[in-house]
Amino acid sequence: MYALNSRFSKKNKPSLLTLHSSLFTLIIALLLSGCGYKPSSHAIKNSFSENVSVEVIVDRVEPENAPFIKDEMNRMVYTRFKGRVVPKSMAQNHIRITYDGSTLTPLSYEDGYVTRYQVNLSVKFEMVTKQGKETKTIHTIDQADIHVSSLDASTLRIEAIRRALAKALDEFLAYVSAKGTLSAKDSKD
Numbered sequence: 503m504y505a506l507n508s509r510f511s512k513k514n515k516p517s518l519l520t521l522h523s524s525l526f527t528l529i530i531a532l533l534l535s536g537c538g539y540k541p542s543s544h545a546i547k548n549s550f551s552e553n554v555s556v557e558v559i560v561d562r563v564e565p566e567n568a569p570f571i572k573d574e575m576n577r578m579v580y581t582r583f584k585g586r587v588v589p590k591s592m593a594q595n596h597i598r599i600t601y602d603g604s605t606l607t608p609l610s611y612e613d614g615y616v617t618r619y620q621v622n623l624s625v626k627f628e629m630v631t632k633q634g635k636e637t638k639t640i641h642t643i644d645q646a647d648i649h650v651s652s653l654d655a656s657t658l659r660i661e662a663i664r665r666a667l668a669k670a671l672d673e674f675l676a677y678v679s680a681k682g683t684l685s686a687k688d689s690k691d
Contacts, residue, residue: 545682546675549631552585555593559600570664571599571625574671582675598628604663609645620645621662625670629678633685638677642669 604623646662
């Protein structure tokens, strides 16, 4: 009797959390494989070839953001498009990004200083895809707190602008993925 009880002691019993996480993982795997889920890179392949060139038109007022946009778009082509960034002469597809700067709108003040503001910006994407030329303008908004110190204010402003630019690039990715899915459906019909 003692051996039987020791075999089923609390040490040997799987925890409730282990059972739930294993069950959750199994259900997710079944749902994703059963519903025909494919990553966005599969849909993007319907619009873009493997070789893509990326060009960023620099805003004269905020030139420090051009390398950020270029690096983020290159990263997106590698990781999400599953493609390669090549010079324009070698590319089948082109993405030209124009960023015309940002507008800061004060939202709150403290002792005469702005303590919270909203960043409004628009990014224009001109693309040459498998379906032809297309233009998409994306408007994004980001709100940020700011400190009274002018040194911190400049850094926080650039960070807020970059968060808004990252949102615009994510929205562009979603747009391209949706267009790729629609073009795949149209080609099947």
